[in-house]
Amino acid sequence: DEITPEQQFEIGKQKALVCVTCHGVDGISATETYPNLQGQKQQYLIAALKAYKQNQRIDGLAILMQGYAKHLSDQDMRDLAYYFSHVKTENHDQ
Amino acid sequence: DEITPEQQFEIGKQKALVCVTCHGVDGISATETYPNLQGQKQQYLIAALKAYKQNQRIDGLAILMQGYAKHLSDQDMRDLAYYFSHVKTENHDQ
Numbered sequence: 001d002e003i004t005p006e007q008q009f010e011i012g013k014q015k016a017l018v019c020v021t022c023h024g025v026d027g028i029s030a031t032e033t034y035p036n037l038q039g040q041k042q043q044y045l046i047a048a049l050k051a052y053k054q055n056q057r058i059d060g061l062a063i064l065m066q067g068y069a070k071h072l073s074d075q076d077m078r079d080l081a082y083y084f085s086h087v088k089t090e091n092h093d094q
Numbered sequence: 095d096e097i098t099p100e101q102q103f104e105i106g107k108q109k110a111l112v113c114v115t116c117h118g119v120d121g122i123s124a125t126e127t128y129p130n131l132q133g134q135k136q137q138y139l140i141a142a143l144k145a146y147k148q149n150q151r152i153d154g155l156a157i158l159m160q161g162y163a164k165h166l167s168d169q170d171m172r173d174l175a176y177y178f179s180h181v182k183t184e185n186h187d188q
Contacts, residue, residue: 032137043126051153058152059145 012083037084045081106177120183131178139175
């Protein structure tokens, strides 16, 4: 059976449990030096995760991401990218 | 005299003329592999530009950015980051 967009979103959300501690459940990070991921281009997110996994981003902020990305499969990256490219802020009074 | 937010925005917009060809006038890029910059965290944008300038992002997509960032001063980076962190899409029917 094909996966529905809603199911795909939930799969990504589950895998994103670690990510959201810094980048926010809705992809809006609480910290100025961490990027927002909400609505980001899916292919860019995958490319960025691959770059971290391959240690091709080596600035001070990249160390943590290298550690997380190391354990991600291509499928994990697609699922995470799907989630953050589609997630929206539910409560709009911020 | 102090610079108003509107003046600061315009300064950044002028400096962003090269950036917007790929990242969009409103910070929404036309290409899947180029990141949106609209509403991105200002400090993250500065950190990313510095990383490119210092060749600390070396994946395939980073080559162009290295070339552009090389010529940016700290003030340029602040101005560009101000622009993209504040820019909005004017026409909402997309």
